[in-house]
Amino acid sequence: xxxxxxxxxxxxxxxxxxxxxxxxxxxxxxxxxxxxxxxxxxxxxxxxxxxxxxxxxxxxxxxxxxxxxxxxxxxxxxxxxxxxxxxxxxxxxxxxxxxxxxxxxxxxxxxxxxxxxxxxxxxxxxxxxxxxxxxxxxxxxxxxxxxxxxxxxxxxxxxxxxxxxxxxxxxxxxxxxxxxxxxxxxxxxxxxxxxxxxxxxxxxxxxxxxxxxxxxxx
Amino acid sequence: xxxxxxxxxxxxxxxxxxxxxxxxxxxxxxxxxxxxxxxxxxxxxxxxxxxxxxxxxxxxxxxxxxxxxxxxxxxxxxxxxxxxxxxxxxxxxxxxxxxxxxxxxxxxxxxxxxxxxxxxxxxxxxxxxxxxxxxxxxxxxxxxxxxxxxxxxxxxxxxxxxxxxxxxxxxxxxxxxxxxxxxxxxxxxxxxxxxxxxxxxxxxxxxxxxxxxxxxxxxxxx
Numbered sequence: 001x002x003x004x005x006x007x008x009x010x011x012x013x014x015x016x017x018x019x020x021x022x023x024x025x026x027x028x029x030x031x032x033x034x035x036x037x038x039x040x041x042x043x044x045x046x047x048x049x050x051x052x053x054x055x056x057x058x059x060x061x062x063x064x065x066x067x068x069x070x071x072x073x074x075x076x077x078x079x080x081x082x083x084x085x086x087x088x089x090x091x092x093x094x095x096x097x098x099x100x101x102x103x104x105x106x107x108x109x110x111x112x113x114x115x116x117x118x119x120x121x122x123x124x125x126x127x128x129x130x131x132x133x134x135x136x137x138x139x140x141x142x143x144x145x146x147x148x149x150x151x152x153x154x155x156x157x158x159x160x161x162x163x164x165x166x167x168x169x170x171x172x173x174x175x176x177x178x179x180x181x182x183x184x185x186x187x188x189x190x191x192x193x194x195x196x197x198x199x200x201x202x203x204x205x206x207x208x209x210x211x212x213x214x215x216x217x218x
Numbered sequence: 219x220x221x222x223x224x225x226x227x228x229x230x231x232x233x234x235x236x237x238x239x240x241x242x243x244x245x246x247x248x249x250x251x252x253x254x255x256x257x258x259x260x261x262x263x264x265x266x267x268x269x270x271x272x273x274x275x276x277x278x279x280x281x282x283x284x285x286x287x288x289x290x291x292x293x294x295x296x297x298x299x300x301x302x303x304x305x306x307x308x309x310x311x312x313x314x315x316x317x318x319x320x321x322x323x324x325x326x327x328x329x330x331x332x333x334x335x336x337x338x339x340x341x342x343x344x345x346x347x348x349x350x351x352x353x354x355x356x357x358x359x360x361x362x363x364x365x366x367x368x369x370x371x372x373x374x375x376x377x378x379x380x381x382x383x384x385x386x387x388x389x390x391x392x393x394x395x396x397x398x399x400x401x402x403x404x405x406x407x408x409x410x411x412x413x414x415x416x417x418x419x420x421x422x423x424x425x426x427x428x429x430x431x432x433x434x435x436x437x438x439x440x
Binding site for chain 2: 066067068069070071072075078079082083110120154160161163164166167174178181186187188191192194195198199202203206
């Protein structure tokens with residue numbers, strides 16, 4: 001009997017793949033949003049604060065940047081299990097991915113804040129603006145403009161890094177495709193589709209980012 | 219901390235194997251850097267050439283390498299190539315994925331470095347009587363090397379971090395070895411904490427070495 005243990009890829013799998021696509025987009029957007037907000041705050045603090053605080057904060061950000069994401073994910077998900085607050089893969093993954101994003105975003109935003117020259121701040125203060133008004137109307141608009149291309153770059157790398165959240169069991173695109181491969185034994189077709197998806201998201205944005213970079217270069 | 223008991227003795231006993239894994243990590247990332255640099259030189263030359271046909275392969279390579287996740291490329295090398303009857307071992311598939319990525323990123327770095335040297339410098343050195351080769355050897359390439367040195371260091375660090383994805387295809391580098399060792403005793407937390415420390419130490423020492431070397435070889439300012 002020609003009984004096969006594997007069923008080929010069919011249209012019924014569309015929903016399953018779509019879940020993976022949506023989950024990838026979902027966790028990426030959450031991580032980019034939280035990471036950017038936290039990164040902006042940390043970057044701002046780092047751009048104005050004293051050496052001692054920078055040393056402490058810098059060491060923490062350094063660890064986030066020099067330990068591979070995959071190790072961080074495994075460590076954190078094991079740790080929350082050990083202390084008795086097991087989190088679901090999504091929460092766990094988005095916490096670590098957001099912190100990881102924050103580590104990179106903070107440098108981006110710090111560079112942005114520091115790109116606004118002191119004389120510009122002094123000028124706005126001498127025009128009668130308060131400290132926060134200066135930040136709100138002068139430093140933020142000018143600084144954010146310059147960081148936009150690198151912000152896109154970091155965001156895209158987060159979309160790509162979100163594939164790693166699969167190791168703690170989050171059903172993102174690469175994990176769904178992994179399971180489909182196990183069932184269908186058609187790795188090439190499925191992986192090409194997955195690659196195409198990432199490429200379609202990433203390529204236009206990176207192109208746009210490079211375009212903006214050229215446009216903003218003085 | 220609950221009632222969790224740390225058992226460090228198991229990790230301590232497994233430390234030689236973890237250090238061996240660290241060595242494999244360094245080994246695979248160094249090799250991937252070396253091969254990546256060689257390919258990247260050709261890719262960047264192809265990309266900068268005036269002939270359209272030579273641009274095609276570098277463009278495709280660079281865009282795919284930059285716009286898809288590293289994990290995808292490792293899966294592609296490990297599972298995907300099986301469709302063509304090519305079965306790579308975990309080590310070779312991780313290595314080839316890393317070479318692919320490094321070449322793609324470094325090609326852009328080299329191109330940027332090369333184009334940042336104004337063409338007037340080449341003209342000036344030619345007019346001083348240097349041959350074309352001498353002009354590149356003594357004027358253009360030293361400056362270019364200085365500009366691509368730090369991006370290259372960063373890429374090396376990235377290779378070390380990305381090689382940790384070997385855990386997913388069962389490779390014997392630091393993460394994969396840690397995964398295997400922890401599955402013998404299920405002291406996941408201890409093992410991965412030690413792995414994190416080892417990664418931190420390795421990455422930091424690479425950065426420190428590169429900083430020392432750059433202080434040594436880049437004297438004076440541009």
